[in-house]
Amino acid sequence: MIFSTLIINKDEPIYMQLETHIINGIKKGELKKDSKLPSTREASKLLNISRNSVIAAYEELESKGIITTKRGVGTFILMETKNTCEEYNINFMNMINNYADTLRDLDIIKSELPYKNNMISFKSIAPEPSLFNMDDFKRALLDAWTYEEENLLNYGYAKGYAPLIQYFLQYMEEKRVNTEGRDILITNGFTEAFDIIIGSLTKKGDIILCEEPTHNTALKIMKSHEIEVIQVKMNEEGMDLEDLQMKLEKYNPKFGYIIPSYNNPTGIVTKTKRRKEIYNLFRQYSVPIIEDGFNEELLYSSSPIDPIASLSGMGNSIIYIGSLSKILFPGLRIGWILASKDLIDVLESVKRGRTIHCSFLDQASFYYYLKSGAFSRYVKNVRKYYRDKYNLVMEMINEYIPYEYVTGEGGLHIFIKLKNNIDARQLLDICYKDNVLFMPGDIFYINSGKGKDCFRIGFGRVSDEDIKVGIKIIGDNVKKLSKPPYQ
Amino acid sequence: MIFSTLIINKDEPIYMQLETHIINGIKKGELKKDSKLPSTREASKLLNISRNSVIAAYEELESKGIITTKRGVGTFILMETKNTCEEYNINFMNMINNYADTLRDLDIIKSELPYKNNMISFKSIAPEPSLFNMDDFKRALLDAWTYEEENLLNYGYAKGYAPLIQYFLQYMEEKRVNTEGRDILITNGFTEAFDIIIGSLTKKGDIILCEEPTHNTALKIMKSHEIEVIQVKMNEEGMDLEDLQMKLEKYNPKFGYIIPSYNNPTGIVTKTKRRKEIYNLFRQYSVPIIEDGFNEELLYSSSPIDPIASLSGMGNSIIYIGSLSKILFPGLRIGWILASKDLIDVLESVKRGRTIHCSFLDQASFYYYLKSGAFSRYVKNVRKYYRDKYNLVMEMINEYIPYEYVTGEGGLHIFIKLKNNIDARQLLDICYKDNVLFMPGDIFYINSGKGKDCFRIGFGRVSDEDIKVGIKIIGDNVKKLSKPPYQ
Numbered sequence: 001m002i003f004s005t006l007i008i009n010k011d012e013p014i015y016m017q018l019e020t021h022i023i024n025g026i027k028k029g030e031l032k033k034d035s036k037l038p039s040t041r042e043a044s045k046l047l048n049i050s051r052n053s054v055i056a057a058y059e060e061l062e063s064k065g066i067i068t069t070k071r072g073v074g075t076f077i078l079m080e081t082k083n084t085c086e087e088y089n090i091n092f093m094n095m096i097n098n099y100a101d102t103l104r105d106l107d108i109i110k111s112e113l114p115y116k117n118n119m120i121s122f123k124s125i126a127p128e129p130s131l132f133n134m135d136d137f138k139r140a141l142l143d144a145w146t147y148e149e150e151n152l153l154n155y156g157y158a159k160g161y162a163p164l165i166q167y168f169l170q171y172m173e174e175k176r177v178n179t180e181g182r183d184i185l186i187t188n189g190f191t192e193a194f195d196i197i198i199g200s201l202t203k204k205g206d207i208i209l210c211e212e213p214t215h216n217t218a219l220k221i222m223k224s225h226e227i228e229v230i231q232v233k234m235n236e237e238g239m240d241l242e243d244l245q246m247k248l249e250k251y252n253p254k255f256g257y258i259i260p261s262y263n264n265p266t267g268i269v270t271k272t273k274r275r276k277e278i279y280n281l282f283r284q285y286s287v288p289i290i291e292d293g294f295n296e297e298l299l300y301s302s303s304p305i306d307p308i309a310s311l312s313g314m315g316n317s318i319i320y321i322g323s324l325s326k327i328l329f330p331g332l333r334i335g336w337i338l339a340s341k342d343l344i345d346v347l348e349s350v351k352r353g354r355t356i357h358c359s360f361l362d363q364a365s366f367y368y369y370l371k372s373g374a375f376s377r378y379v380k381n382v383r384k385y386y387r388d389k390y391n392l393v394m395e396m397i398n399e400y401i402p403y404e405y406v407t408g409e410g411g412l413h414i415f416i417k418l419k420n421n422i423d424a425r426q427l428l429d430i431c432y433k434d435n436v437l438f439m440p441g442d443i444f445y446i447n448s449g450k451g452k453d454c455f456r457i458g459f460g461r462v463s464d465e466d467i468k469v470g471i472k473i474i475g476d477n478v479k480k481l482s483k484p485p486y487q
Numbered sequence: 488m489i490f491s492t493l494i495i496n497k498d499e500p501i502y503m504q505l506e507t508h509i510i511n512g513i514k515k516g517e518l519k520k521d522s523k524l525p526s527t528r529e530a531s532k533l534l535n536i537s538r539n540s541v542i543a544a545y546e547e548l549e550s551k552g553i554i555t556t557k558r559g560v561g562t563f564i565l566m567e568t569k570n571t572c573e574e575y576n577i578n579f580m581n582m583i584n585n586y587a588d589t590l591r592d593l594d595i596i597k598s599e600l601p602y603k604n605n606m607i608s609f610k611s612i613a614p615e616p617s618l619f620n621m622d623d624f625k626r627a628l629l630d631a632w633t634y635e636e637e638n639l640l641n642y643g644y645a646k647g648y649a650p651l652i653q654y655f656l657q658y659m660e661e662k663r664v665n666t667e668g669r670d671i672l673i674t675n676g677f678t679e680a681f682d683i684i685i686g687s688l689t690k691k692g693d694i695i696l697c698e699e700p701t702h703n704t705a706l707k708i709m710k711s712h713e714i715e716v717i718q719v720k721m722n723e724e725g726m727d728l729e730d731l732q733m734k735l736e737k738y739n740p741k742f743g744y745i746i747p748s749y750n751n752p753t754g755i756v757t758k759t760k761r762r763k764e765i766y767n768l769f770r771q772y773s774v775p776i777i778e779d780g781f782n783e784e785l786l787y788s789s790s791p792i793d794p795i796a797s798l799s800g801m802g803n804s805i806i807y808i809g810s811l812s813k814i815l816f817p818g819l820r821i822g823w824i825l826a827s828k829d830l831i832d833v834l835e836s837v838k839r840g841r842t843i844h845c846s847f848l849d850q851a852s853f854y855y856y857l858k859s860g861a862f863s864r865y866v867k868n869v870r871k872y873y874r875d876k877y878n879l880v881m882e883m884i885n886e887y888i889p890y891e892y893v894t895g896e897g898g899l900h901i902f903i904k905l906k907n908n909i910d911a912r913q914l915l916d917i918c919y920k921d922n923v924l925f926m927p928g929d930i931f932y933i934n935s936g937k938g939k940d941c942f943r944i945g946f947g948r949v950s951d952e953d954i955k956v957g958i959k960i961i962g963d964n965v966k967k968l969s970k971p972p973y974q
Binding site: 012013015016020023027060063064065084085086087088089090092093095096097099100103104106107109110126129132134137138141145149151152153154155156158170173174176188189191192195199200201202203217220221224254276279280283286288304310311312313314315316317329330331332333339340342343346347349350352353354355356357358359360361362365371372373376380383 | 499500502503507510511514547550551552553571572573574575576577579580582583584586587590591593594596597613616619621624625628632636638639640641642643645657660661663675676678679682686687688689690704707708711741763766767770773775791797798799800801802803804816817818819820826827829830833834836837839840841842843844845846847848849852858859860863867870
């Protein structure tokens, strides 16, 4: 009998389970069209559930046209058992174009060694979630709800939630970036911002200059748009000026892409003087700059430095991408592009044609969170926490890992170059067996021969104990690789 | 004196206002580097605010490296007045490529006549926000919070929130679509889903067959990817089979794109028999189908009809895009793609390279909302509401508007074709002066000569009173355009 296989789960609405069970019975061909169901009273007895639950289930099914009730006669199945047509298959894998192919090949979540439980992982440069002040965010969420109500759940403006845009404009002004004649587009993080800019303003084969090494996601996106990427050497002050000038002269690039505070993966902060020199070189060649704001909030070794965008006065030559994901709530996927109004107007139309707009629930909650001062309090709390961790990691690295050089002045990552051409992927394989993970450095270079002896240590989410154990393991393995049979 | 221009706003944290004021003073050059600020006690007196507020402001500024305090000496400005470099400007408008140009040109928010206050607007086909059961959603939001906490705000999986994916797989099974060997990718609505599919699986110049007329956003996206769109005639049963076969034969298309329940803009529901015939023709030519689920929940004139995707058995030839935006919470930007696992795996990498993932806060809240049964209750409530409105609109149209034909069997819109080649945009201009708006039909046709005498009426958010008044105005103007001097 149809109901004999139904087991009621007390944690879910009962009528829904009954409904699903009947639908599945039709699907499997156990309940045929025109067959009769028990009355609500009978079903209630058979299943030992309230008659109201059965009535609710039957009403649902009737409103969906799946059963029908004829008064005085009974309740009957209306829906046919599924009959399908002949199948056919398509080879979609053959249809994948260069764009998707590139994004698949460079998807490091899929290509890199995966995290397993209890590993010590230095892969991620994301912030530590347990430090997020959840109560403050919850309060902000409820405030957003109170003030906006159903507006939050209806279509919004592609450009973004207006109060949040105003907030970020003010935020930029505080960093001494001129916002007159400028506007902001809210995006799903840096990723969407960069993808929209590259996707809208470049053509296949265009050249973009960027730091060497640089953000692997930016490299991935540029390659997916068939950009020719030329990397410029860096030193501890930032981009090397001689190399930059030579490449500006030689390549006539479309854009420069720079992460001055602080470079991912090296953690190098481009100093004020160097920023001006870099800016002036780009100006000399009339090449615009895409500045990746990345995260200036966690600088350890210097006062905050104004973004390159602050140097351009009323000029429109810098497109600034802001994001707080490297310090706060990356899951919210909120970033922004600051650029001249006419450009933002175009990019807004592009965004509308891709995702329409970012979640207004997220944007409004984020706005109320920022507005309450909770962000400032959060940054103050975590700055010390992360500075201490940074110091510990540096101490451990200096003690255990023989390096050629190490860089990192801010944020949640440090970059190491090994001596003697030790291969970082070979190191990674050995460390993996010892349950330690990190990010190999070659993914940050466009030239496949480079960065093989480098790797990045992300430490924001690693306990002090694991830092000590993990760095020592890495160091021991580096030493192992420095001896026979490896050398 | 620096503080004389500061006016305290009681609704915002006071220390933040003081901080901003000092920063602005530095920016404007009023406060120079090394100049001395009042002590916290003095400032507190001068401004008539608590000393704690001043202390908090000064601490913020100190932690940002903007001021510095030397014990026993005083508090001094540390930060330089901004000095910029020479400006330069870039002509970004010249850099806009075909992709962005298309999305800009076809952005109807910018090109169509704008809504003004107190207009009667039949433009939108979005649902009525005041019917959203906000309390149910709020409860779900808080449930999501309770169960997930900070996980909601940290990076998530590109594919989507796992319980929501399971929910949609079950939802598809209930529509009798086989989900074995299939998977789901959560996207920012239909727009991102369609953009990812077209962007990943087609090349410039590929041909796609779709209904005539069809969803303008889909046309926009296809054009932005330089797809050649060929539209297939429709009748009240769906796509015309003769025309479809002729075009499958002639054009060897990459895909078909179909909206069977119900077509936007016509509201036509493709009947079961016709779905099978359409499916079989596509199968005959080995052409895959992108099925736009659009919204099956608001059918008025028939029982629910299984999606075309239910006909393909274990075959992988149908890519199904689901979305509940046309009935529920469009601002949440949640849609999904159902396709074979290997294809979803690729599309997941593509999504990761564009937006990383959709808001987990939104996804989790939506999941708990759907799970609670609130969606079923909502649909039951609104179905009657919208059916009554549909009936009223049809009644008014039949009474006042002389049409050649009218279509619409579900959802929140109706499509009208006028007699005597009356130009719908000319009609719109006259109606606009009478404060009535609707969507002209030509945007739903790829051929610029077509659809000039058609228009779409969206009524979900229009009051009964406005429906009566507005439809009559349209009708009167149609009659005006049927006489001299117009004819």
